[in-house]
Amino acid sequence: MSKQKESPMNIAVLSQLHESMLTIRACETALVKLFSSGDVPGFIHLSHGQEAVAVGVCSALGNLDTLVTTHRGHGHVLARGIPLDGFFKELMGRSTGICKGRSGSMHVADLSIGVLGANGIVGASLPIALGSALAHQVRKTGGVAVAFFGDGAMAEGVLHESLNMAALWQLPMIFACENNGWSEFSPTDQQFSGSLKGLASAFNIKHSKVNGNDLEAVAVASDMARAYAGSSGPIILECMTTRFRGHFEGDAQKYRAQSEIDEFDKKDPINQSAKKLTRLGVSGELMEEMSLRVEERVSAAIDEARVAPLPEFGLALQDVYSDQGVKSYG
Amino acid sequence: MAELRYVHALNKALEDQLSNDDSVFLLGEDIANAGGSFKATRGLLEKFGSDRVRDTPISETALSGLVVGAALTGLKPVLEIMFMDFVTLAMDGIVNQAAKSRFMFGGQASVPLVVRMPHGGGMNAGPQHSQCLEAWFSHVPGLKVVCPATVQDAYALTSAAIRDPDPVILVENKALYAMKGELPDDIPDATIGEALILREGQDVTLVSYGAAVFTCLKAAEAMANEGISVEVIDLRTLQPWDKATVSASLEKTHRAIVVHEAVRSYGAGAEIAATIGEICFDELDAPVGRVGAPFMPVPYAPSLEKAYIPDSQDVIQAIYSALE
Numbered sequence: 001m002s003k004q005k006e007s008p009m010n011i012a013v014l015s016q017l018h019e020s021m022l023t024i025r026a027c028e029t030a031l032v033k034l035f036s037s038g039d040v041p042g043f044i045h046l047s048h049g050q051e052a053v054a055v056g057v058c059s060a061l062g063n064l065d066t067l068v069t070t071h072r073g074h075g076h077v078l079a080r081g082i083p084l085d086g087f088f089k090e091l092m093g094r095s096t097g098i099c100k101g102r103s104g105s106m107h108v109a110d111l112s113i114g115v116l117g118a119n120g121i122v123g124a125s126l127p128i129a130l131g132s133a134l135a136h137q138v139r140k141t142g143g144v145a146v147a148f149f150g151d152g153a154m155a156e157g158v159l160h161e162s163l164n165m166a167a168l169w170q171l172p173m174i175f176a177c178e179n180n181g182w183s184e185f186s187p188t189d190q191q192f193s194g195s196l197k198g199l200a201s202a203f204n205i206k207h208s209k210v211n212g213n214d215l216e217a218v219a220v221a222s223d224m225a226r227a228y229a230g231s232s233g234p235i236i237l238e239c240m241t242t243r244f245r246g247h248f249e250g251d252a253q254k255y256r257a258q259s260e261i262d263e264f265d266k267k268d269p270i271n272q273s274a275k276k277l278t279r280l281g282v283s284g285e286l287m288e289e290m291s292l293r294v295e296e297r298v299s300a301a302i303d304e305a306r307v308a309p310l311p312e313f314g315l316a317l318q319d320v321y322s323d324q325g326v327k328s329y330g
Numbered sequence: 331m332a333e334l335r336y337v338h339a340l341n342k343a344l345e346d347q348l349s350n351d352d353s354v355f356l357l358g359e360d361i362a363n364a365g366g367s368f369k370a371t372r373g374l375l376e377k378f379g380s381d382r383v384r385d386t387p388i389s390e391t392a393l394s395g396l397v398v399g400a401a402l403t404g405l406k407p408v409l410e411i412m413f414m415d416f417v418t419l420a421m422d423g424i425v426n427q428a429a430k431s432r433f434m435f436g437g438q439a440s441v442p443l444v445v446r447m448p449h450g451g452g453m454n455a456g457p458q459h460s461q462c463l464e465a466w467f468s469h470v471p472g473l474k475v476v477c478p479a480t481v482q483d484a485y486a487l488t489s490a491a492i493r494d495p496d497p498v499i500l501v502e503n504k505a506l507y508a509m510k511g512e513l514p515d516d517i518p519d520a521t522i523g524e525a526l527i528l529r530e531g532q533d534v535t536l537v538s539y540g541a542a543v544f545t546c547l548k549a550a551e552a553m554a555n556e557g558i559s560v561e562v563i564d565l566r567t568l569q570p571w572d573k574a575t576v577s578a579s580l581e582k583t584h585r586a587i588v589v590h591e592a593v594r595s596y597g598a599g600a601e602i603a604a605t606i607g608e609i610c611f612d613e614l615d616a617p618v619g620r621v622g623a624p625f626m627p628v629p630y631a632p633s634l635e636k637a638y639i640p641d642s643q644d645v646i647q648a649i650y651s652a653l654e
Contacts, residue, residue, distance in 0.1 A: 068399070099436035101436075109435040111438045112438075119427075127392040129399055131398060134399070135399070135404055139403075145403075158391045158392050158395065165389065321432070321474070328573060
C-alpha cells in the first residue's frame with residue numbers, strides 16, 4: 001500500500017493532531033501526580049485512551065461551532081484550544097483560572113472558543129448542545145453544536161428527548177459518543193438494553209460508527225459529520241474507544257478483567273498514531289522534538305499555576321448574579 | 331388606561347418583548363398553535379412565526395437544558411412549563427445548569443432566560459396540578475423568583491423578567507389569569523426586588539405575594555370595619571425580596587404576618603419570618619405570624635380544596651393572635 005493511500009490526510013496536519021493528543025496525555029498524566037500530591041483537589045475523571053476522539057472531532061470544527069462535554073472532558077476542552085495555563089490554574093483553584101477557580105475539573109468552560117462547559121451531571125450537557133444548535137439554526141450563524149457524551153448516558157431519558165427534538169427540528173448538531181463500554185463502574189451492556197444505532201434508527205437520525213482509537217479515522221468521520229450536521233441535520237458519531245484509568249482518579253478498577261487491561265498498549269491511540277507517523281516518514285528526531293515541546297509547555301503551565309494567586313471569597317460572591325451588590329440576594 | 335385580564339396583560343408583555351428584542355423567543359408545550367393551556371401565548375405564533383413562538387414535545391427535562399444552551403448562544407428563551415408541578419422533570423436544567431452557569435464559568439456569561447410556570451389551586455386540579463413550589467427555587471443561589479399578583483405586574487414584571495440578564499422563575503397563579511384590572515397606557519418599568527404597599531395601615535403588616543395578596547386585602551377590609559388598621563405588602567419578588575420595605579412597615583406597625591398559598595412549613599414565610607426576627611427584633615410587639623396551607627398535598631374535592639387554601643378568615647384569626 002502506498003503512503004498516499006494509507007493516509008488521505010496531510011502529514012503536517014496529522015502531526016499537529018498527534019501533538020494535540022500528546023498534550024492531552026501529558027496534561028492528564030501531570031494531573032495524576034498533582035491529584036495524588038493534593039495540588040488538585042476534589043474529583044477528576046481522566047480520559048487516557050480516549051484522546052483520539054477529542055482531537056479528531058475538534059479537528060473538524062469551525063470557529064463558530066460550540067461544544068459541551070462531560071465530567072470526563074479535559075481532552076475535549078484542550079483539543080478545542082483552551083489555554084493550558086488557564087486550565088491548570090482552574091484545576092488548582094487559582095483566581096486566574098479560566099473560570100476563576102469556581103468550576104474545577106468538572107465545569108471547565110471557555111466561551112471565547114465555544115466551550116459551553118463540561119458538566120457534572122451525566123447526560124445534562126446534551127440538551128445544552130441542543131439549545132445551542134437551535135440558536136445556531138435560528139440565528140443562521142452557520143455553526144453547529146457538538147455534545148460529547150459517554151455510553152453511560154445512553155440510559156438517560158434526556159438523551160432520548162434530545163435526539164427527538166434534534167430530529168424534529170433538523171438541528172445542526174453532532175451527538176459525539178465516546179463509547180468506552182463502561183458506565184462508571186458497570187459494563188454498559190448491563191445498563192442499556194439497546195444500542196445507539198437502534199436509537200438513531202428510532203429517531204430517524206444518521207448514525208456513523210468509527211474506531212475511536214484511530215485518530216485519522218475519527219478526524220475523517222468528523223469532517224463528514226460536521227459537513228452533514230451543517231447542511232442536513234443531526235448526526236450521531238459513535239466512537240468506539242477505551243478508558244484506561246478508573247471512573248475517577250483513585251478508582252483501582254478491581255471490576256475490570258486483566259485481559260482487558262493487557263490490551264491497553266495495543267489500543268492506545270497515541271501509540272497507533274505514532275507508529276503511523278513513523279511509517280509515513282516522520283523522523284524519530286521530529287517525534288522526540290514534539291514530545292519535548294509538549295512536556296515543556298505543560299510543565300511551564302503548571303509552574304505558572306503554582307504561583308498564581310488564590311481566589312478572593314468576596315469576588316466569588318460577585319459572580320452569582322449579574323447585579324450582585326446592587327440588589328440584596330439571600 | 332385599559333381594563334383587561336391578567337392573562338391578557340401577560341400576553342401583551344410577551345408580545346412587546348418579542349417585538350423589542352429579536353433574540354427573545356417563546357417555547358413550550360402547546361404554546362404556539364393552541365396558544366397555551368391558559369392562552370397566555372394566544373395569537374403570538376401568527377404575529378411572530380414558529381421560530382419565535384415554538385411548540386415543543388412534552389420533554390421538560392431536555393427543554394430545561396435547551397434554554398441554557400440557547401441562552402449561551404445568543405438567544406433569550408422564555409420557556410412555559412404548563413403547570414408548576416411539571417417542573418420536577420425540569421429541575422436539572424434550572425437548578426444545576428441555569429442557576430450555576432454564570433458562577434461556575436467565573437462570570438464569563440450570563441444566562442438570560444425565563445421559565446414561566448403557573449402555581450396554585452382553586453381549580454380542583456388535584457395534587458399534581460395545583461402546587462406552590464416557589465420556595466424551592468428561592469433556595470437556589472443564581473435564580474431570581476418573581477410572582478406577579480396584579481394585572482399591571484403581569485405586564486411589568488413579565489417584561490422585567492425577560493429583560494433581565496439572569497435566569498428568572500416567573501410564577502403565575504392560575505386563579506388570577508381571568509382577573510380583570512387596570513393597565514395604564516404608559517406602564518412604568520418594574521424593578522425585580524421591589525415590593526409594593528397595596529394598602530397602608532398602622533396596626534399590623536401582612537407580607538404576601540401572588541393570589542394571597544387579595545386574601546390579605548379582603549381580610550384588611552374586614553378588619554377596617556372592626557377599627558383595626560392593616561397594612562398589606564405585595565412582595566412581588568421572592569428572590570431577591572424587599573427587606574427594606576418590610577422593615578420600614580414594621581417600624582410603624584410592630585406586628586407582622588406572612589401569608590402565602592404554599593404549604594406553611596419550610597415555605598417562603600419561614601425565611602421571611604426568620605429574617606424579620608433578625609433585622610427587626612426590637613420593633614416587634616408580637617411573634618411573627620405565618621399563614622399558609624396545611625402540610626398535605628393539595629386535595630381534589632372542592633370541599634377539601636376550599637378548606638385547604640388559606641382564606642381571609644385564616645388571616646383574620648392570625649391578626650387577632652398578633653394583636654393579643
